[in-house]
Amino acid sequence: xxxxxxxxxxxxxxxxxxxxxxxxxxxxxxxxxxxxxxxxxxxxxxxxxxxxxxxxxxxxxxxxxxxxxxxxxxxxxxxxxxxxxxxxxxxxxxxxxxxxxxxxxxxxxxxxxxxxxxxxxxxxxxxxxxxxxxxxxxxxxxxxxxxxxxxxxxxxxxxxxxxxxxxxxxxxxxxxxxxxxxxxxxxxxxxxxxxxxxxxxxxxxxxxxxxxxxxxxxxxxxxxxxxxxxxxxxxxxxxxxxxxxxxxxxxxxxxxxxxxxxxxxxxxxxxxxxxx
Amino acid sequence: xxxxxxxxxxxxxxxxxxxxxxxxxxxxxxxxxxxxxxxxxxxxxxxxxxxxxxxxxxxxxxxxxxxxxxxxxxxxxxxxxxxxxxxxxxxxxxxxxxxxxxxxxxxxxxxxxxxxxxxxxxxxxxxxxxxxxxxxxxxxxxxxxxxxxxxxxxxxxxxxxxxxxxxxxxxxxxxxxxxxxxxxxxxxxxx
Numbered sequence: 001x002x003x004x005x006x007x008x009x010x011x012x013x014x015x016x017x018x019x020x021x022x023x024x025x026x027x028x029x030x031x032x033x034x035x036x037x038x039x040x041x042x043x044x045x046x047x048x049x050x051x052x053x054x055x056x057x058x059x060x061x062x063x064x065x066x067x068x069x070x071x072x073x074x075x076x077x078x079x080x081x082x083x084x085x086x087x088x089x090x091x092x093x094x095x096x097x098x099x100x101x102x103x104x105x106x107x108x109x110x111x112x113x114x115x116x117x118x119x120x121x122x123x124x125x126x127x128x129x130x131x132x133x134x135x136x137x138x139x140x141x142x143x144x145x146x147x148x149x150x151x152x153x154x155x156x157x158x159x160x161x162x163x164x165x166x167x168x169x170x171x172x173x174x175x176x177x178x179x180x181x182x183x184x185x186x187x188x189x190x191x192x193x194x195x196x197x198x199x200x201x202x203x204x205x206x207x208x209x210x211x212x213x214x215x216x217x218x219x220x221x222x223x224x225x226x227x228x229x230x231x232x233x234x235x236x237x238x239x240x241x242x243x244x245x246x247x248x249x250x251x252x253x254x255x256x257x258x259x260x261x262x263x264x265x266x267x268x269x270x271x272x273x274x275x276x
Numbered sequence: 277x278x279x280x281x282x283x284x285x286x287x288x289x290x291x292x293x294x295x296x297x298x299x300x301x302x303x304x305x306x307x308x309x310x311x312x313x314x315x316x317x318x319x320x321x322x323x324x325x326x327x328x329x330x331x332x333x334x335x336x337x338x339x340x341x342x343x344x345x346x347x348x349x350x351x352x353x354x355x356x357x358x359x360x361x362x363x364x365x366x367x368x369x370x371x372x373x374x375x376x377x378x379x380x381x382x383x384x385x386x387x388x389x390x391x392x393x394x395x396x397x398x399x400x401x402x403x404x405x406x407x408x409x410x411x412x413x414x415x416x417x418x419x420x421x422x423x424x425x426x427x428x429x430x431x432x433x434x435x436x437x438x439x440x441x442x443x444x445x446x447x448x449x450x451x452x453x454x455x456x457x458x459x460x461x462x463x464x465x466x467x
Contacts, residue, residue, distance in 0.1 A: 167438070171438065178430075212438050216433070
């Protein structure tokens with residue numbers, strides 16, 4: 001590198017992030033853990049399936065997600081086996097109770113959280129191969145702003161950030177949004193505010209986040225950031241009940257306020273991702 | 277060994293910095309003064325690097341004229357200081373050689389933070405540092421460029437604006453208070 005400036009391999013293929021995001025792929029992420037990301041992913045998938053869509057939820061936290069726990073699913077074959085060449089991809093896709101498909105990473109996938117270029121390519125190929133078979137693919141990502149999460153999000157054409165009204169959750173959601181804007185040049189980020197106390201709280205939070213972004217985050221001219229409020233999920237005792245029973249809220253208590261909110265959210269997302 | 281250290285630090289969840297240090301125009305040193313002189317330069321750079329960092333940090337040769345420095349538990353506000361100290365120390369250093377004038381060299385430094393409280397991987401981390409090193413070379417060498425991980429940092433002002441009302445007991449989205457907060461809340465409650 002001393003005389004001729006050769007770009008490193010990584011710079012040559014830059015921008016690594018953003019990759020070319022795949023259509024119909026929606027990443028569900030959050031800054032902070034424990035805000036209900038997996039709960040939202042699973043129930044949203046069920047609500048979308050109820051609307052007649054073919055939905056796949058992918059455990060994109062590479063084995064640290066709790067999708068299996070939320071859905072009470074323990075398949076024999078997981079993505080891990082596919083990566084090891086022990087099983088075919090079709091065999092790793094299981095039907096969840098809500099009428100949608102699930103691809104679980106399997107606990108062994110943690111070792112693949114060393115995202116080598118090969119692993120990334122394989123992951124990308126798997127998702128790209130799956131997309132044509134579904135109307136929507138949801139990526140349930142890990143919490144935080146790790147490279148693994150950012151990689152998963154970079155594959156998606158739409159990003160949903162789940163947050164709760166708590167200050168810690170808002171701070172982390174805000175930090176995540178900043179990184180997505182800075183690193184992936186995202187311009188549109190969709191917000192879902194979980195566990196809201198009153199009608200309209202979520203929208204006010206989104207507006208507040210937007211104002212802080214407008215004030216503190218500079219973007220190139222014409223590339224402003226827009227947060228779109230997709231919906232609130234009100235705090236609801238039925239949610240806890242469903243989670244403890246490891247059932248889907250949509251099935252367990254379809255008429256409760258939180259379930260109705262998720263149904264509405266599904267409709268909005270369908271309009272965005274699969275416009276008629 | 278270096279890979280293991282990088283991997284360990286990348287996964288530790290503590291704020292850590294990885295620097296890629298590359299000697300500028302090293303080929304010219306070899307061509308002009310010969311490889312033995314080049315080796316002396318490499319040795320001197322390695323020694324200076326080791327002097328500039330803490331005992332807990334790792335300095336390793338990474339390629340021909342490239343070194344990697346892993347600084348565990350290094351907060352973002354110290355990163356530039358450390359990297360600049362390295363750059364200046366090497367600029368100020370003279371390497372005596374057997375034949376003729378001592379040699380002076382400079383380095384370009386690219387750096388990347390492994391973000392705090394999150395998992396990273398060795399390959400993604402080195403890749404980010406390499407991209408910054410490439411930028412440092414491209415922008416004229418003898419300089420430090422660190423990636424802008426400070427984006428993750430949320431300042432007190434930002435936090436204050438995010439939920440400053442909370443401290444005053446009237447967050448816009450919980451209680452419609454008075455003044456701006458109320459107007460904002462009222463204006464948005466249209467669902």
